[in-house]
Amino acid sequence: xxxxxxxxxxxxxxxxxxxxxxxxxxxxxxxxxxxxxxxxxxxxxxxxxxxxxxxxxxxxxxxxxxxxxxxxxxxxxxxxxxxxxxxxxxxxxxxxxxxxxxxxxxxxxxxxxxxxxxxxxxxxxxxxxxxxxxxxxxxxxxxxxxxxxxxxxxxxxxxxxxxxxxxxxxxxxxxxxxxxxxxxxxxxxxxxxxxxxxxxxxxxxxxxxxxxxxxxxxxxxxxxxxxxxxxxxxxxxxxxxxxxxxxxxxxxxxxxxxxxxxxxxxxxxxxxxxxxxxxxxxxxxxxxxxxxxxxxxxxxxxxxxxxxxxxxxxxxxxxxxxxxxxxxxxxxxxxxxxxxxxxxxxxxxxxxxxxxxxxxxxxxxxxxxxxxxxxxxxxxxx
Amino acid sequence: xxxxxxxxxxxxxxxxxxxxxxxxxxxxxxxxxxxxxxxxxxxxxxxxxxxxxxxxxxxxxxxxxxxxxxxxxxxxxxxxxxxxxxxxxxxxxxxxxxxxxxxxxxxxxxxxxxxxxxxxxxxxxxxxxxxxxxxxxxxxxxxxxxxxxxxxxxxxxxxxxxxxxxxxxxxxxxxxxxxxxxxxxxxxxxxxxxxxxxxxxxxxxxxxxxxxxxxxxxxxxxxxxxxxxxxxxxxxxxxxxxxxxxxxxxxxxxxxxxxxxxxxxxxxxxxxxxxxxxxxxxxxxxxxxxxxxxxxxxxxxxxxxxxxxxxxxxxxxxxxxxxxxxxxxxxxxxxxxxxxxxxxxxxxxxxxxxxxxxxxxxxxxxxxxxxxxxxxxxxxxx
Numbered sequence: 001x002x003x004x005x006x007x008x009x010x011x012x013x014x015x016x017x018x019x020x021x022x023x024x025x026x027x028x029x030x031x032x033x034x035x036x037x038x039x040x041x042x043x044x045x046x047x048x049x050x051x052x053x054x055x056x057x058x059x060x061x062x063x064x065x066x067x068x069x070x071x072x073x074x075x076x077x078x079x080x081x082x083x084x085x086x087x088x089x090x091x092x093x094x095x096x097x098x099x100x101x102x103x104x105x106x107x108x109x110x111x112x113x114x115x116x117x118x119x120x121x122x123x124x125x126x127x128x129x130x131x132x133x134x135x136x137x138x139x140x141x142x143x144x145x146x147x148x149x150x151x152x153x154x155x156x157x158x159x160x161x162x163x164x165x166x167x168x169x170x171x172x173x174x175x176x177x178x179x180x181x182x183x184x185x186x187x188x189x190x191x192x193x194x195x196x197x198x199x200x201x202x203x204x205x206x207x208x209x210x211x212x213x214x215x216x217x218x219x220x221x222x223x224x225x226x227x228x229x230x231x232x233x234x235x236x237x238x239x240x241x242x243x244x245x246x247x248x249x250x251x252x253x254x255x256x257x258x259x260x261x262x263x264x265x266x267x268x269x270x271x272x273x274x275x276x277x278x279x280x281x282x283x284x285x286x287x288x289x290x291x292x293x294x295x296x297x298x299x300x301x302x303x304x305x306x307x308x309x310x311x312x313x314x315x316x317x318x319x320x321x322x323x324x325x326x327x328x329x330x331x332x333x334x335x336x337x338x339x340x341x342x343x344x345x346x347x348x349x350x351x352x353x354x355x356x357x358x359x360x361x362x363x364x365x366x367x368x369x370x371x372x373x374x375x376x377x378x379x380x381x382x
Numbered sequence: 383x384x385x386x387x388x389x390x391x392x393x394x395x396x397x398x399x400x401x402x403x404x405x406x407x408x409x410x411x412x413x414x415x416x417x418x419x420x421x422x423x424x425x426x427x428x429x430x431x432x433x434x435x436x437x438x439x440x441x442x443x444x445x446x447x448x449x450x451x452x453x454x455x456x457x458x459x460x461x462x463x464x465x466x467x468x469x470x471x472x473x474x475x476x477x478x479x480x481x482x483x484x485x486x487x488x489x490x491x492x493x494x495x496x497x498x499x500x501x502x503x504x505x506x507x508x509x510x511x512x513x514x515x516x517x518x519x520x521x522x523x524x525x526x527x528x529x530x531x532x533x534x535x536x537x538x539x540x541x542x543x544x545x546x547x548x549x550x551x552x553x554x555x556x557x558x559x560x561x562x563x564x565x566x567x568x569x570x571x572x573x574x575x576x577x578x579x580x581x582x583x584x585x586x587x588x589x590x591x592x593x594x595x596x597x598x599x600x601x602x603x604x605x606x607x608x609x610x611x612x613x614x615x616x617x618x619x620x621x622x623x624x625x626x627x628x629x630x631x632x633x634x635x636x637x638x639x640x641x642x643x644x645x646x647x648x649x650x651x652x653x654x655x656x657x658x659x660x661x662x663x664x665x666x667x668x669x670x671x672x673x674x675x676x677x678x679x680x681x682x683x684x685x686x687x688x689x690x691x692x693x694x695x696x697x698x699x700x701x702x703x704x705x706x707x708x709x710x711x712x713x714x715x716x717x718x719x720x721x722x723x724x725x726x727x728x729x730x731x732x733x734x735x736x737x738x739x740x741x742x743x744x745x746x747x748x749x750x751x752x753x754x755x756x757x758x759x760x761x762x763x764x
Binding site (some may be wrong): 152 | 569
């Protein structure tokens with residue numbers, strides 16, 4: 001299949017592009033390096049340097065023999081989007097091209113405005129481009145489990161059958177998110193669902209949990225193919241950040257009571273979920289929703305597991321409960337269904353001590369690069 | 383109270399500004415004349431000429447003795463918004479400043495993009511400005527009954543108590559709209575609800591049905607104070623359009639079977655609903671939602687009532703069922719609750735034959751201005 005990966009420079013975008021390419025697909029990526037620019041502006045560094053997309057694609061070709069076409073440009077601009085879709089005419093579009101960090105979206109008005117405009121405008125352009133240039137293409141959109149929030153009932157997989165005063169209706173599962181970033185993903189879902197119904201688009205909306213990990217089957221060929229890796233509070237996902245904190249002797253910063261529970265997954269599983277979705281497309285006129293995670297943990301669980309793994313390496317890991325800068329329930333019911341991707345064939349990589357040890361051993365090699373003052377910044381929600 | 387009316391040039395914005403001013407409030411309006419520009423671009427005329435905002439405000443002062451301050455500028459621009467809020471420091475903000483037409487939002491990609499960007503970006507700017515300059519101000523936001531769509535269960539007033547697998551949760555009522563315009567209003571609600579929870583804003587979100595009518599208590603002082611009035615398919619609301627069609631002998635264009643049912647209200651009731659909301663503010667941290675309409679009618683009901691009134695004036699009104707250009711259910715369950723505004727003291731002006739006759743008699747005086755070829759344009763949803 002011809003697959004266009006939007007946001008192909010990102011933490012998940014680049015590994016997804018390689019994985020799809022290794023699986024025999026013809027892959028093109030597009031990116032405007034927004035994430036790199038925002039990291040520079042916010043003065044946070046990646047754990048290690050990463051080559052640019054053209055260098056990565058050349059490297060990938062040299063180790064795998066597969067080409068990945070690279071297109072650098074801003075997907076907010078219709079002329080760039082139109083040219084891209086006309087040229088590639090993809091069978092599937094994997095849409096990662098959003099500002100992806102909740103704390104960034106809560107930093108200040110400028111960051112909030114960028115998040116809102118960028119995320120909505122790129123999603124709208126993707127919809128219009130598919131409609132105009134490749135109406136049968138399947139859009140695989142990265143959403144987030146965070147769209148659901150933490151309701152006091154089970155989180156079903158995208159939809160909710162409601163019985164009310166003796167009548168019934170099946171609704172899109174009601175959404176209520178905990179950050180502006182997550183709220184833009186709700187809006188994306190609103191938008192996609194409207195155009196699925198109206199224009200008969202094919203869409204898979206992946207409600208993904210926080211991802212952890214560094215290595216994929218494809219990165220084993222050359223360390224320079226690793227995804228970029230943030231360990232700061234703004235762009236670093238929690239488990240990745242905790243592992244770095246453990247390595248440099250920075251207490252694991254648990255927000256509040258630490259009972260906040262979410263569904264997590266290994267980066268390898270993200271790639272498999274995306275590939276399985278692409279290879280088993282949604283029907284025309286279908287919004288297919290999967291809850292994309294493999295295991296639920298509380299923040300306390302994660303901190304404890306990182307401490308135990310750290311002890312194996314004599315790291316003497318400390319856990320510190322800090323005042324919660326976010327507005328969120330610190331103890332809550334959480335039971336999300338997640339069978340759709342398992343039914344498609346997902347074979348999960350669960351979080352084991354060996355996974356944590358492999359990450360820690362690699363991070364220890366990068367230890368000199370880590371800037372401790374970037375880890376915690378206390379971006380407040382209110 | 384000091385009240386800032388955003389979109390104060392509009393069909394409802396200007397009458398609301400006068401009504402609030404007549405009720406003893408200190409009123410300022412802001413507008414960039416977007417609606418007038420879009421009407422020019424789409425080559426549709428108002429039923430009669432209307433003065434610009436400065437002329438209207440001067441006229442209003444001469445007949446009422448009350449001042450309305452006029453600010454012309456684009457609420458997408460933060461510098462304009464910031465200056466406005468700093469200067470006025472309102473107690474209440476009435477937010478009408480959106481592209482308001484469903485068919486316009488479905489015209490083409492450019493119109494869709496304008497609707498999406500304008501509506502979301504103005505709402506976000508209003509939220510940020512209230513947070514920064516007047517955090518205790520009450521935002522009264524015009525939403526739409528169209529956010530709910532036509533689910534097969536009762537439409538409650540904003541919220542839905544769900545029982546599921548033996549547990550319970552109260553959700554924002556799940557929304558699913560029938561046009562991009564209506565979908566942007568869902569997104570507005572998502573955004574407002576997030577910041578109400580996070581920043582403790584005071585918000586009233588008015589789920590308004592289609593409005594009809596020309597006259598208000600304030601317009602009686604001078605015909606030049608009338609709101610602008612569209613009778614074209616793009617910007618004209620259905621009952622207003624039908625009355626014009628009846629007057630010029632253009633068959634009433636019922637889409638499909640005509641069983642599409644919605645909640646309607648007289649423009650006088652819109653003004654009272656907005657005033658009652660402003661004068662009884664939501665609490666800090668409260669998103670208060672009212673379903674703002676007074677009576678539900680099917681399109682067939684409306685057409686029949688217009689025909690009957692037309693017969694009184696010997697107008698020989700014909701009804702024509704045309705192919706439905708929209709994607710919507712033409713027969714459906716519809717039972718929305720609407721008690722909140724009645725509880726606040728709303729005394730409805732119901733749709734009577736005399737209301738229709740008063741409109742028709744006025745429109746007959748404007749008959750020479752009506753351009754029949756602007757009435758029906760067949761903007762298709764798909």
